[in-house]
Amino acid sequence: MAIIGDIVLFLLTGLIHWWWTANLSVFGVAPNIIFTAALSAAIIARPAKAIAWCFFLGVYLDLLGSNLFGAYALTYTVMAYVIYMMKRHLDLIGPFSQIIAALTLTLVTMLFYQGLSLALSKINPLQLKAFLVEPFFNAVLAPIVFYFFVQLKKRFNLL
């Protein structure tokens, strides 16, 4: 039953991300809801499940994009593992630490994705305005998505 709930939550996350980027972009920049969902799932879920969640969220982003297929999947998988390692040393439950984590990890994942793309397909996917603005959008949204996911875990035992 929980797996169905996870699938529904995954599809809902994807749907909200698509709707927001298609309709609420500001000068072509919108918060990366998939990223904030991956970050929250990585903090809340058990390690193996968190890594699987992040991998599939990355595949979803790869499906939507026009760039290297599998690059987001790899990036978010590695991010989930890094968060698992961080959790052992840092408290990521508080909103402030989530904001800092979202800010830094957005930049790191963007650069990681950029490196993969340049190395494997010689395509430069990074847009300067997204690089400058998106980390702040994600940082604002991360605690909200985290709170929402925590409530889902408490009530429906998802994640």
Add this chain to the structure above:
Amino acid sequence: MNREKDMANYAVVFFVFISALLLLFPSTRVAQTARVIASYSLYPSLHYGAKYDYFIRNVPENFLNILKIDQENRSLTARIKELEISNKAAESVQEENRRLTAEMGLSRNVPLRGVWARVVNKNPQDWYGAFFINKGARDGITMNSTVVGFENGRAGLAGRVFEVYPDISKVLLITNGVSSVICSLPGANFEGLAEGRGTWLLKVNYIPEGSDIAEGMELVTSPGGLLFPQGLPVGRVQKVHPKESFMNFITADVAPAITINALKEVYIVKKDLPPGLQGAAAK
């Protein structure tokens, strides 16, 4: 704890391996087509700049043609909407052009010197009372200049200028409750006073009893009037009211010669009143 750590390590190795497979091996025809379908369904755009060739690699040409046709359809639909708006604007301009051409032709037949002006502001609370025109003192408009309108190939008296500013003027319409025009029937030997009532009809008073006025007759400005040039159509008699026993005059309802509240352009007649009479006219 160790078991959890092991699970995490196995999971990350497994998914990194899968990701690497996706990255390193070129997408198959079917997988790439499925990706394009998913991507295009959510973001229907093929404008990926330098990444376009990479995006459509391994995708069958027939399928790409369908996407291109969809793009063409979207752009043509948008173009049709733009053209519909443009067409409406062109129709409006054409209609204005036709109207202005007709009015300009008519104004040449009016033996009066004047300037054209556009009606720029009407007050809904004073619909039959007054409106502003876009010509003022700088264009030679003076107080009490006669305002003529045109409709269906005919000229008609609309009112007179009663406030003049540098670039705009206010016109007192003949339908205004304080307006009155001395008028007469061509060929008849009586005059009446057409007074506005704040509605679309005028009321003509002081027609002598026994005058041969009847419904359908046209009233024109009288030579006896000081303000308006003589012979301008004022309106057509709609109804003649029977004489009341205590009155010596009869009255009539008159529909203005032009539809006052539909005027878009008017012709301002420059009438040079003798200096001594200008003050009297203003009163």
